[in-house]
Amino acid sequence: MDNDLICNYKKCRKRLTTFAWVTSCSHIFCDEDGTREFNKCYTCPACETSLSDKFDIVRIDLQPSEQYKSMVLAGQRPEVIMEICSRAMSFWTYQSHQERTYQEYMCNKAKERSVQLEKYYEQVLSTTQAELSSLKNQISANRKELESTKKRFNEVSEKLMERNRQHQKLQSMYDALRRRTITPSSFDGQLGRAPPAALRGHDSSFDMPIATGQDVLARQSSLSNVLRPAGTPPEKEFVLRPSSTPVQLNLSHQDLSSVHIVQNRFNMELGTPSKRAGGYRRGAD
Ligand SMILES: [Zn+2]
Numbered sequence: 001m002d003n004d005l006i007c008n009y010k011k012c013r014k015r016l017t018t019f020a021w022v023t024s025c026s027h028i029f030c031d032e033d034g035t036r037e038f039n040k041c042y043t044c045p046a047c048e049t050s051l052s053d054k055f056d057i058v059r060i061d062l063q064p065s066e067q068y069k070s071m072v073l074a075g076q077r078p079e080v081i082m083e084i085c086s087r088a089m090s091f092w093t094y095q096s097h098q099e100r101t102y103q104e105y106m107c108n109k110a111k112e113r114s115v116q117l118e119k120y121y122e123q124v125l126s127t128t129q130a131e132l133s134s135l136k137n138q139i140s141a142n143r144k145e146l147e148s149t150k151k152r153f154n155e156v157s158e159k160l161m162e163r164n165r166q167h168q169k170l171q172s173m174y175d176a177l178r179r180r181t182i183t184p185s186s187f188d189g190q191l192g193r194a195p196p197a198a199l200r201g202h203d204s205s206f207d208m209p210i211a212t213g214q215d216v217l218a219r220q221s222s223l224s225n226v227l228r229p230a231g232t233p234p235e236k237e238f239v240l241r242p243s244s245t246p247v248q249l250n251l252s253h254q255d256l257s258s259v260h261i262v263q264n265r266f267n268m269e270l271g272t273p274s275k276r277a278g279g280y281r282r283g284a285d
């Protein structure tokens with residue numbers, strides 16, 4: 001397998017095992033590439049040498065039959081046989097050398113690329129490590145800050161709880177003091193205020209029984225009675241005299257009569273001090 005030649009067409013580079021095209025410029029191509037390219041023109045696709053002679057391009061079988069092997073060089077003189085063999089061997093050596101050179105070139109190229117990539121990734125690695133170390137430093141600094149903040153929070157919460165306890169104690173003390181101090185004073189205040197109210201209540205309650213039934217009814221029914229002091233004996237006597245209505249009078253009749261009385265009384269009082277009016281009235285009468 002290592003002795004197999006490779007198609008010289010740049011884009012192909014196929015390992016040759018069955019049929020191949022061989023040129024006088026010592027190049028070899030696979031069956032597909034050779035057939036396609038040499039149908040276009042007789043120019044080597046690898047080195048662009050013009051191949052116009054009859055034996056410049058030959059299609060060969062890479063797996064020759066036993067009969068072909070027996071017959072191809074049969075009858076030739078030994079020096080011809082040896083010359084043909086040596087030329088075929090030199091073709092193979094050239095192809096192998098070409099392939100080795102190409103592989104070395106590719107290897108060097110790959111090495112250069114690998115060196116470049118190594119440098120690039122070393123840079124990337126160093127920058128990433130630097131970033132990582134800075135991030136680690138930041139994380140440790142953040143942790144320290146977090147711990148200090150936690151400590152501060154705990155201290156402040158303890159202080160707050162202490163303050164709350166003090167506040168509750170003070171509140172309870174304040175409540176107790178208020179209960180002790182305010183309760184008697186309010187009791188006194190109630191006592192101080194109570195007697196007048198009670199007295200007033202007594203007064204009002206006492207008013208009711210004292211007042212006569214007629215007075216109460218009159219007070220409830222009319223406003224005119226308010227102007228006049230309740231329970232004045234002369235008015236009561238006056239009420240009875242002018243009204244000739246029967247005894248079964250209802251409230252409205254009484255009210256009317258009382259209004260008449262007030263008017264009468266007013267006239268009389270007006271007439272009494274002024275001599276002229278009285279004189280005039282008397283004259284008119
Ligand atoms: Zn090919």
Ligand SMILES: [Zn+2]
Pocket residue numbers: 023025026027044045046047048049
């Ligand atoms: Zn060539």
